[in-house]
Amino acid sequence: MLKSQDMESDSKDYLDSLVGSTISTWDQLIMGDDNPNMCYTKVYITSASVEVPTPWLLTRLGSGVTHSSTTWDQFPIDEI
Numbered sequence: 001m002l003k004s005q006d007m008e009s010d011s012k013d014y015l016d017s018l019v020g021s022t023i024s025t026w027d028q029l030i031m032g033d034d035n036p037n038m039c040y041t042k043v044y045i046t047s048a049s050v051e052v053p054t055p056w057l058l059t060r061l062g063s064g065v066t067h068s069s070t071t072w073d074q075f076p077i078d079e080i
Helices: 002-018
Strands: 025-031 038-047 050-061 064-069
Touching: 002 025, 002 038, 002 050, 002 064
Parallel strands: none
Antiparallel strands: 025 038, 038 050, 050 064
């Protein structure tokens, strides 16, 4: 349980650090049930002055968190 809480907290800090540069904002953070070092989120990336919702997979890399793009059908976050 502690690992999951650390991942959630670290993921929020990581996402907050990207707001204003890589992403415009984020919402919805869903922790991976089977893996405490993984979670899913919906971020918004500005493209042509429009905020586009984009699914990301967040994973622990050493002592930090990293992200990769993923698809909507991989986890239970509504696209819109």
